[in-house]
Amino acid sequence: MKYITIVANNFDEAVRKAREQYGSALRIHSRRDVMARGGFLWLGKQMHVELTCYLADDDRPNVAQADEQKVMVPESVSEPETQPVEAREPEKEAPAAEEKPAVADKRDALIAHARTLLQANQFSSPFIDEVLALLVGSIGESPNGDLSLEEFELMLVDKIVSLVKIDHETQLRPPRIFVLLGPTGIGKTTTIAKIAALYGLQQLSEFRRTVHMITIDSFRVGAFEQLNAFGNSLGMPVDQVSDEQEFYKALDSASDADLILVDTIGKSPRDKDLAVKMKTLLSVPRQDECGFYLALSGSMKEQDLIRSIDQYAVFGLSALIVTKLDETETIGNVLSVCRQRDLPLLFLTDGQRVPKDIHKASASTLLGQLKGFSLDFGTLWSNQVGPVVDPVNEP
């Protein structure tokens, strides 16, 4: 039995050509999708389909015609590597042809690559599914999946970033009273000092604020001394309040400040009395001047992040500050939770140094935290509202 190879731009066209030349005696043995040019991850620039066919012995009405038309089919006639497959009704295969299996293969490979990257960065399953669904849509708009790996990864990070909100408004115009909440030891006090420097020592006058710090933590030994030490280094006033009256007085004495940073108690979720005390104290300032922000560590597990957000939701959280990013390799957990709880990101901190180790959240700072991509996002990792003077780390 002789085999005939028919080459066409796609499966439909190959079948049509074959039928025109050989009539209904034609049987399709196998199909191969061939790249005209190679490319990364099967991303060849041009593809064609090779059909290997044979003519059924019992029904070959057009052999002569076929011989005459040999010039219309490629020379290559080869022995099959696998057993022939019947293809009496190629129309039934047409949907598969419309799918363009080679394109589908490329798309599947890219999606698998994206899934691996997202999993490696600890994104949650719902977040991964959402990103992949968006990617499938975008790849579909790219004819023949004609994408380089870099283009595809850019598309991937674009989807990631599109799902995470960033609180640019607060970065540029923080509320007059900025309350920072969060679990014990998460980095609240240190972050308050960093924010104080960011705005209080800001070189760009449009972002500069007169800062006053207040701690409502009168429970932990040394809480005031810690914040006060930062205040002394930064040259900013610090008050400690333990009841509503003291809070009113402190707010009074801070009347000329246009940014009042309020450090809070790292309350244990089990301590109900402390929670009530904090809620009572934090209802003292004018609520329309207040913004409530939650600090959580980048190394917390997804479920713990969600639990904390839900515990502090009673305050009406405006945005999230992620601390201690230097202690974790991945940021997918945080971004997934932000998406899940519809909470924007405000700042990221990545070290103990005040004021250096704080960065405003932005597309580029988030990308700087993504691992495993071929693209180098590291150079994008910068930075702040504007340049700040650093009286703590620089003489």
Ligand SMILES: Nc1nc2c(ncn2[C@@H]2O[C@H](COP(=O)(O)OP(=O)(O)OP(=O)(O)O)[C@@H](O)[C@H]2O)c(=O)[nH]1
């Ligand atoms: N590695 C790292 N350490 C940090 C970061 N932010 C704060 N810390 C450290 O975390 C420890 C706790 O920081 P604090 O600012 O006292 O935390 P807190 O939330 O105020 O703690 P409590 O008031 O006790 O609830 C300190 O040793 C900080 O220097 C950060 O971004 N990275």
Ligand SMILES: [Mg+2]
């Ligand atoms: Mg503290």
